[in-house]
Amino acid sequence: KAGVTQTPRYLIKTRGQQVTLSCSPISGHRSVSWYQQTPGQGLQFLFEYFSETQRNKGNFPGRFSGRQFSNSRSEMNVSTLELGDSALYLCASSLRSRRGGYNEQFFGPGTRLTVL
Amino acid sequence: TQLLEQSPQFLSIQEGENLTVYCNSSSVFSSLQWYRQEPGEGPVLLVTVVTGGEVKKLKRLTFQFGDARKDSSLHITAAQPGDTGLYLCAGDRYGGSQGNLIFGKGTKLSVKP
Numbered sequence: 001k002a003g004v005t006q007t008p009r010y011l012i013k014t015r016g017q018q019v020t021l022s023c024s025p026i027s028g029h030r031s032v033s034w035y036q037q038t039p040g041q042g043l044q045f046l047f048e049y050f051s052e053t054q055r056n057k058g059n060f061p062g063r064f065s066g067r068q069f070s071n072s073r074s075e076m077n078v079s080t081l082e083l084g085d086s087a088l089y090l091c092a093s094s095l096r097s098r099r100g101g102y103n104e105q106f107f108g109p110g111t112r113l114t115v116l
Numbered sequence: 117t118q119l120l121e122q123s124p125q126f127l128s129i130q131e132g133e134n135l136t137v138y139c140n141s142s143s144v145f146s147s148l149q150w151y152r153q154e155p156g157e158g159p160v161l162l163v164t165v166v167t168g169g170e171v172k173k174l175k176r177l178t179f180q181f182g183d184a185r186k187d188s189s190l191h192i193t194a195a196q197p198g199d200t201g202l203y204l205c206a207g208d209r210y211g212g213s214q215g216n217l218i219f220g221k222g223t224k225l226s227v228k229p
Contacts, residue, residue: 004158033216042221043159043204056216090158103208104149105217107158 002027004093004108012114018079021111025072025093031055032074033105034066037088046089049074078113086115119143120207122220129195130228137190137223139205146208148188149217150179153202195227 005024013019025032034046045058049068066076072093078085092105121140129135139148147166151159163172165181165188172179176199178191192199202224206217 035219043206043219045216045218048216058216092158103147103210103217104161104164105206106161107151109156109158112156 004091004106006089006091006108006111008111009109010112010114012116013081014116015081015083017081018077019081019113020075020077021089021091021113023074023076023091023093023108025074025091026106029093029095029106030072031094032068032072033092033094034074034076035090035092036060037090037110038086043090046076081115083115086113088112119218120205120220122203122205122223124223125221126224126226128226128228131196132194133227135192135195135225137192137203137205137225138187139189139220140187141207142186143207143209143218144185145218146185146210148181148185148208149206150188150190151204151206153204153222154200159202159204192225195225197227197229200225200227 007022031050033048035043037043046060046064047054047066048056052068063079068074088110090107090110092107094105123138147164149164150162152162153159163179165179168183168185170181176193180189202222204222205220208217
């Protein structure tokens with residue numbers, strides 16, 4: 001089974017620009033979560049999509065948004081980039097069902113975003 | 117305030133030594149996962165512990181979930197250079213009904229040959 005894929009792997013942008021990152025989950029996984037990882041803050045939860053709907057959201061400004069398509073692929077968008085948005089953006093997929101169960105998440109390799 | 121505290125933050129040891137990494141919280145978790153992350157890659161799931169007091173072994177790695185399901189530990193026996201990486205614990209407070217895990221900041225382990 002193919003793992004979680006993320007594109008692009010590396011991205012360099014300048015302040016004020018916007019960026020779109022893509023994530024393809026493991027086949028059969030319907031939940032996609034996005035995390036931001038920085039050396040200072042570690043992994044912080046951005047949002048989760050399940051069945052094309054945002055189910056949970058972390059404490060990030062509205063410049064961070066996302067969406068999920070019918071095939072479970074997900075994109076996240078960051079508008080008006082700031083220097084502090086430089087980070088590794090990780091996508092994770094899971095089999096999460098409405099009945100719960102173990103929330104085991106499987107991560108992609110991440111997209112390294114650098115904002116100049 | 118960090119919900120999951122990991123210690124130590126950094127650990128540099130020689131090949132063959134034993135080590136323990138701790139993950140502590142004041143909150144109860146329905147399950148807790150341990151991940152290992154190598155530079156430039158995403159975290160890779162090592163184990164999930166669910167029951168208070170549970171012990172799981174993965175070759176030279178032993179994982180324990182506290183009786184009250186608020187803390188966990190990872191013990192590595194006879195560490196090898198291939199064990200080098202960032203070890204992350206992550207807790208699920210909602211029994212899988214919500215899609216976010218709470219992550220500790222990680223323990224960066226370096227095993228020298």
